[in-house]
Structure formats: structure tokens, C-alpha cells
Amino acid sequence: MVVYKDNATGIWRVIYCFTNWKGERKQTQKRGFATKREALVWEHEAMLKQGAKLDMTFASFFEVYEADKKQRVKESTWESKSHVIRTKILPYFGNRKIAEIEAKDVIAWQNELMAYHDEKGKSYPADYLKTIHAQLTAIFNHAVNFYNLPYNPARQAGTMGNEIPKEMDFWTKEEYLKFSEAMMDKPRSYYAFEMLYWFGMAKADYGEILG
Structure with missing residues (x-):
């Protein structure tokens, strides 16, 4: 050079x-x-x-990670990942040498994010915290799997936050029967829904018996 x-x-x-x-x-x-x-x-x-020497900074390794992974995911997916990494991870770890980051450093980072409140007093949602941590874990996993980093400090530190279960809407029997009546003039669709609905009901009943 x-x-x-x-x-x-x-x-x-x-x-x-x-x-x-x-x-x-x-x-x-x-x-x-x-x-x-x-x-x-x-x-x-x-x-x-x-x-590919891991004496480099975390920010430099992120560029390696980006070059390896960006073309393997949808553009929108990468944009979401990149935004989280650039706003929530690089400001904290960017100037640190990736090989020197330890689990205790990850824990300190987690504590800072979990303690954050905006001007309205709102903190980060639990599922968002889990998403942020997942991105850090993915980068360290890449370094472990392909660039000989000895271990993943994010995995050793453990995750933060949790997933919030998504609510699911179910038809009642009466609601389904009304729907099926409207579908009778479309035989193929009607029989497809009949199989899906009643087979699902049978599985549910069987599960209640086992439970």
C-alpha cells in the first residue's frame, strides 16, 4: 500500500x-x-x-460481514438489519477490536439499552431488545464460524428482552358455517376450506383429550 x-x-x-x-x-x-x-x-x-485478521475493529469486521451476507438476503431485510447495527451496536462497539470484546462488555451494553428512556419516558419494547441482541449475536457467530474468533461473547452473555406472542384470530363454529354457505357456489374453494377447518377442529379436540 x-x-x-x-x-x-x-x-x-x-x-x-x-x-x-x-x-x-x-x-x-x-x-x-x-x-x-x-x-x-x-x-x-x-x-x-x-x-481477515481479527485484530481489526468491530466496525471493520461489520464491513466484512456486510460483504459476505448482503447479497444473501432481501434488500429490505438487509436494510432493517443494517439500521439496527449502525444505530444500536456500532456506536458502542465500533471502535473496539472485535477479538477483545468480552461477555461482560456485552452485558454492560445490554444494561445501557434496557435502561434507556426517551424524552417521553418510553423504553425499548422487549421484542425490539431481543432483535437488537440477535443482530450482535449473528455478527459474532459469523466471526466464529468463518474467521476463527474463539467464542461468541454475545451468546455467552445471554439474550435480553423477549418475543411478544402475536394474537391469533379464530373463527367460531357459527362464523365458519356462515362463511361456508357463501362459498358453496365455488366447489373447489368450499371443499378446500372444509378440509382445513374440520381437520383443524379434529386436531384441537384430540389435543384436548390428550391434555
């Missing part, structure tokens, strides 16, 4: 070469550093990411 100053603009840049997954030698650059120190810090992190 080469770090140098653009005399025309006074801005520092880094030019570096790397070998991609096809074995091809590539060259790229990063511009916009106000000082040489900033350029050197970025250069060091880039070298660690290229070599």
Missing part, C-alpha cells in the same frame, strides 16, 4: 493492491483523509480486513 498527499488539494489518499477471490490482482484507492495519521489508520484496517 502507498499513502501520499495530493499537493493540489492537501488531501491524503491510500492506494493499495489486493488479490480477489478469483486470484486476480487488483488495485484501488481511498481518498479524502485530512491527515496522514487518518490515512495510515485506514490503511492498517484495510490490511487486516484483506487478511
Whole structure:
């Protein structure tokens, strides 16, 4: 890698070469550093990411995680994951070396999130806390499974929050019979619903007998 100053603009840049997954030698650059120190810090992190060394910061490993995972999920799913990570995880762990984060650090992070209240006094819902923790766990799992991180501190710390059961609406027998009458002129749909409804009722009755 080469770090140098653009005399025309006074801005520092880094030019570096790397070998991609096809074995091809590539060259790229990063511009916009106000000082040489900033350029050197970025250069060091880039070298660690290229070599997949876990001496890198958590924020740098998130970029590795993003490159590995983003194309494997729906765009909307990734946007949701990324928002949680960037707003609730990176501000706390971003500058820490990922290999040095311990379970006690995760617990301190959990406690801070669970104690949070906005200007109206509202805290984070329990299911949202669980979702946040799941994203941290997923990143550490990726580091364990593919980059030789010794263990997952988020898993060791244990989760926070919990899932809120979703309410389910069920037809009463009378409601279903009214519905089925309206469906009789559509035989295929009628018999399909008949099987689904009455088979479900039979399973429920059988469950009550066993219980």
C-alpha cells in the first residue's frame, strides 16, 4: 500500500493492491483523509480486513460481514438489519477490536439499552431488545464460524428482552358455517376450506383429550 498527499488539494489518499477471490490482482484507492495519521489508520484496517485478521475493529469486521451476507438476503431485510447495527451496536462497539470484546462488555451494553428512556419516558419494547441482541449475536457467530474468533461473547452473555406472542384470530363454529354457505357456489374453494377447518377442529379436540 502507498499513502501520499495530493499537493493540489492537501488531501491524503491510500492506494493499495489486493488479490480477489478469483486470484486476480487488483488495485484501488481511498481518498479524502485530512491527515496522514487518518490515512495510515485506514490503511492498517484495510490490511487486516484483506487478511481477515481479527485484530481489526468491530466496525471493520461489520464491513466484512456486510460483504459476505448482503447479497444473501432481501434488500429490505438487509436494510432493517443494517439500521439496527449502525444505530444500536456500532456506536458502542465500533471502535473496539472485535477479538477483545468480552461477555461482560456485552452485558454492560445490554444494561445501557434496557435502561434507556426517551424524552417521553418510553423504553425499548422487549421484542425490539431481543432483535437488537440477535443482530450482535449473528455478527459474532459469523466471526466464529468463518474467521476463527474463539467464542461468541454475545451468546455467552445471554439474550435480553423477549418475543411478544402475536394474537391469533379464530373463527367460531357459527362464523365458519356462515362463511361456508357463501362459498358453496365455488366447489373447489368450499371443499378446500372444509378440509382445513374440520381437520383443524379434529386436531384441537384430540389435543384436548390428550391434555
